[in-house]
Amino acid sequence: MNAMPNVYEIARSANAAQPIVLYSFGPWQGLPSGSHFSLKTEIQLKMAGLAYIKDFTGQAQAPKGKLPYIRDGQEIVPDSTFIRAHIERKYGLDLDAGLDARQRAESWSIERMLEDHLGWAMAWFRWIPAENFAAGPARFFDTAPAELQDDLRNNALAKVTGNMHAHGIGRHSMNEVAQLGIRSLESFAMLLGGRDFLFGDAPTATDATAAGVLAALIVPDLDSPLRRRALALDNVTDYVTRMMGRFYPPVAQPVAQPRDAAVKTETDAAAA
Numbered sequence: 001m002n003a004m005p006n007v008y009e010i011a012r013s014a015n016a017a018q019p020i021v022l023y024s025f026g027p028w029q030g031l032p033s034g035s036h037f038s039l040k041t042e043i044q045l046k047m048a049g050l051a052y053i054k055d056f057t058g059q060a061q062a063p064k065g066k067l068p069y070i071r072d073g074q075e076i077v078p079d080s081t082f083i084r085a086h087i088e089r090k091y092g093l094d095l096d097a098g099l100d101a102r103q104r105a106e107s108w109s110i111e112r113m114l115e116d117h118l119g120w121a122m123a124w125f126r127w128i129p130a131e132n133f134a135a136g137p138a139r140f141f142d143t144a145p146a147e148l149q150d151d152l153r154n155n156a157l158a159k160v161t162g163n164m165h166a167h168g169i170g171r172h173s174m175n176e177v178a179q180l181g182i183r184s185l186e187s188f189a190m191l192l193g194g195r196d197f198l199f200g201d202a203p204t205a206t207d208a209t210a211a212g213v214l215a216a217l218i219v220p221d222l223d224s225p226l227r228r229r230a231l232a233l234d235n236v237t238d239y240v241t242r243m244m245g246r247f248y249p250p251v252a253q254p255v256a257q258p259r260d261a262a263v264k265t266e267t268d269a270a271a272a
Helices: 036-048 080-091 101-127 130-135 137-141 146-167 174-192 205-218 225-232 234-247 266-271
Strands: 007-011 020-023 052-055 069-072 075-078
Touching: 020 036, 036 052, 036 080, 036 101, 036 205, 036 234, 069 080, 075 080, 101 130, 101 146, 101 174, 101 205, 101 225, 130 137, 137 146, 174 205, 174 225, 174 234, 205 225, 205 234, 225 234
Parallel strands: 020 052
Antiparallel strands: 007 052, 020 069, 069 075
């Protein structure tokens, strides 16, 4: 472990002499990172076999105002999608090796569904219901000076609410958000089927995306109809356990079970 606070060396390879620095959000609610984009990028770095360290202090300097981003030598690369493109190009890698042209198109489509649709529905249930905000994102600011915490929480909630309204997900009712999110969740479950990974016996780049989004939905104990539906889909919960166990073996745990013994149907969940 590096002597500096909040910086951890967690992979070694041929580039260990100058590891990539991954600027990301830190552990939260049982996850290695509270951001599914940060999880995606970290898993892809692990898939690539590249040495890296994590730094949780880089948000103020983020080039696009968002995490994650990386520093690779003298290059700063923001955004998880462009980070992947960078490491593939620079290190001669293909995280989709073995996929044909149609599978690569399907992979991109699945990634867009997860990040640009399901991810927003998941975030809505994390931030907008008051009880989930209090138990979840509001805790981000617990280490700030006490006199600043309320303002930081209120400002963050206002910013996220505005972003969701601009995106469109914030214009819907809770029931509508649940219906939309569950449709994407069940579509993913259907596409995964009985396979270990999306395209067979080995994970590819979009499995990193999927693991990030689905773990961010399932692992934190923040109740929602979307989370309850995810927990009722055995192939989805098994998939999350498999991916987290493969890429984070020291912290891998079986995913939680639904709080209620009775599993809700899609209609019930959407109406909850």
